[in-house]
Amino acid sequence: xxxxxxxxxxxKVAVVDDSRAVRSMMKLMLxxxxxxxxxLYENVSEAMDGIEKxxxxxxxxxxxxVPETGLDLLNRxxxxxxxxxxxxxFLMMSGYEKSDTRFSDEISGYMPKPVTVDLxxxxxxxxxxxxxx
Numbered sequence: 590x591x592x593x594x595x596x597x598x599x600x601k602v603a604v605v606d607d608s609r610a611v612r613s614m615m616k617l618m619l620x621x622x623x624x625x626x627x628x629l630y631e632n633v634s635e636a637m638d639g640i641e642k643x644x645x646x647x648x649x650x651x652x653x654x655v656p657e658t659g660l661d662l663l664n665r666x667x668x669x670x671x672x673x674x675x676x677x678x679f680l681m682m683s684g685y686e687k688s689d690t691r692f693s694d695e696i697s698g699y700m701p702k703p704v705t706v707d708l709x710x711x712x713x714x715x716x717x718x719x720x721x722x
Contacts, residue, residue: 597623652683
């Protein structure tokens with residue numbers, strides 16, 4: 590499947606990672622794909638506030654963050670009172686092997702670090718195909 594440039598321009602993506610370097614790298618990758626709006630968050634609390642206000646189409650989160658993890662963020666999103674927030678596609682990235690961590694079946698995709706533009710593109714396209722409008 591191929592997306593038109595307009596599809597990428599309309600996309601709003603939230604990136605959550607406690608590493609400034611990873612957030613910057615993700616912003617560059619997403620910008621190179623033509624993503625219209627990119628929101629960067631350092632932790633789960635900041636992300637929850639921003640996601641409620643900005644209403645992204647997709648969340649990409651690191652797994653291991655302190656004091657709350659990417660799974661904590663996923664659980665908080667899934668408990669939201671807003672239907673679209675509960676249904677947000679959620680991509681998890683981690684430097685740990687997937688089999689070594691307790692990943693939820695509710696994630697839309699898993700990306701091992703370091704991620705590549707092609708991997709990010711593939712997972713975004715897969716995660717957003719059935720996204721409710």
